[in-house]
Amino acid sequence: MPLLKSWVSSANDPANPFPLNNLPYGVFATQGTAPRCGVAIGDMILDMQSAEENRLIDLTDAALFELPFWNDLMEEGPAVWAALRKRLTALLAEGAPERDKVAPLLVPMDRAEMHMPLMVSEYTDFYAGRHHATNVGTMFRGAENALPPNWLHIPIGYNGRASSVVVSGTDIRRPWGQLKSPDQDKPAFLPCRRFDLELEIGAIVGVASDGPITVQEADNNIFGYVLLNDWSARDIQAWEYQPLGPFQAKATATSISPWIVTRAALEPFRTDTPAREFELLDHLKDCGPMLYDVDLSVTLAPEGKAETTIARTNYKEMYYSSAQQLAHHTTSGCPMNVGDLLGSGTISGPGKSQRGSLLELSWGGKEPLTLDSGETRTFLEDGDTLSLHGAAQGDGYTIGFGACTGTVLPALDDPYSR
């Protein structure tokens, strides 16, 4: 599919992440206005609340954009999602007859502050990138036992904490936690020393289900995707995670990009999952190209210094797709709801510079990275700003998510003094 031309001229720049082919969904506020739903087009945002009030969007009896979240649209289901995309494409296309009515509802993106694009119902995080699982397993259990026996048969996942999900731009306070160094007898309550990122893509469930669903149904139920940084306290995790998995190590914050890129926008970029040495059981089998060719990168900027790209990888490196993860999630009869968020798991590529966490990039802290500023890093330092970037390259256009950014604030001196 070629670039679809828009009368919003910035959207026709092949490098702009928000062409007419994209139309991602966010929530924004400008000075003096409350947060509201918006659609990115070039360097502008279409105010959807106003568009609905002005009857430019009039797809359903009920209002879709009264609340500053995209959940109400999701609740309407895939037919209305498709109708909205079609209508937005018509309104914003070159030569659109409604141009004069739509133009006053555009807000410059650089004047907008972004908010959470959805109400997250529940959050699940997976561990479904093979290079990541192999790297971590090699560090902790040796190369022979790197992958757990179940890993090639099911997408391993755990429930995370929805209350900890925040939008890009939110500062991240270094947590305290119970830690025990191998050289100490007893644990202590201390600020985290090994604070890390995890580069992931999050899938948003847009259709509820109440029993096992197939991979194809799961794929149909996904509304869209965001970039996701699963901030991780490695030292807290090391002490707490046996036998029931990560808990407080993952509960400080999970950042997501401000724009939900719809499944429809990513359709041209579908790719196959990797070759498998064990055939998946029927209920998890691929039903077509299940992944997306999305280039991903991570930048780290120390406080007051320029950023360095510390990793480059691609979403197609995953072993299990989000649809396979969602299908697995329902096998036990687990009800899924509109607004559920599924983290892909850390996306690492095969190369050393393609690793999606500092744990891997610094090989457990043993091989510090050197940044362009000359500083070195094993884990995150206070003041570091971390950004995730994602882009699918089309024929003369780019599909972007907006950066997923967060700055690490120092731990509180005393977390109980308020």
Next chain:
Amino acid sequence: MPLLKSWVSSANDPANPFPLNNLPYGVFATQGTAPRCGVAIGDMILDMQSAEENRLIDLTDAALFELPFWNDLMEEGPAVWAALRKRLTALLAEGAPERDKVAPLLVPMDRAEMHMPLMVSEYTDFYAGRHHATNVGTMFRGAENALPPNWLHIPIGYNGRASSVVVSGTDIRRPWGQLKSPDQDKPAFLPCRRFDLELEIGAIVGVASDGPITVQEADNNIFGYVLLNDWSARDIQAWEYQPLGPFQAKATATSISPWIVTRAALEPFRTDTPAREFELLDHLKDCGPMLYDVDLSVTLAPEGKAETTIARTNYKEMYYSSAQQLAHHTTSGCPMNVGDLLGSGTISGPGKSQRGSLLELSWGGKEPLTLDSGETRTFLEDGDTLSLHGAAQGDGYTIGFGACTGTVLPALDDPYSR
């Protein structure tokens, strides 16, 4: 504290679980009426929606009982919780001047169907009973390594799935899942063969927090308690749980009792936590008697047969209280919300007949139980009805929760045929 006498005479029976000292909160419906909030008193339920409409309850500017959940009351905070309890006590006490206005708002409990008493925000399950953790650890890792190294220092927990929480009386469908027997090379997708219960008490968070809170603050933030059965698919769990903990094994359903017993009602029954060989770190230390003396039991009734009591234990057997669990939950800065539900973990006593799961009672399936009907059980069979019971014994009165019941339905022939 002695029995508080009510003009609802059934509430004065020392064996009735709902005396004026209790006043637990539920949601009920009768034929022809929509679900609404109610308070149990003897064998009756006070219709709170009508009591508010009739200005018998008039504590706040906003309506508290328009929705069929107790979350709106929780949102008002502890001062309003106390005011409501005081007002209800006055309305229902012997000699209450409002008796004639209140009496028409009472509904016989045996004509009511119970619904979920709250909207669960997020659900966390702990592993904080020492006898349970020791039993399970001994089975899987041997007596020397029964407790993981962290166990005596932090209440181990994992995030569960709020969408799977159901009210007592809901049938529970035996799940399918990916399993691998030790004698097989490959996993298969099959109905669960080792379906189990876990006897727990759930604590309901009634005050939101947005950073680390002390144990005393955590205790103050707890609204009340329910009985909780964390249905568990042991064979699915055995295959999936390494390295990130239980996931689909715990996602089929979690049943809770229909009545929330408030913290206030349980105050007279506070008891100390057990002696500890390792002093807890400051942020987790007891700040008074942290547990409650609540007798607990489990009954199992095969289809069409009488029930057998298969376990008797007490909530005071826990190693960590709900307040300590909640305090730990916030250490990383994890935001907690009104309606969060924290499962205590399985409550087993030291004796063989005091174990809160069939895994323990049948010692991993090796020592089948004989029921009064003559049948034996290792794990749950289709048609079995499981009930949890809880009662605190006061001076001439009983504080009960109502049974937490569920019947196991057979697995679907094909979970994907709909």
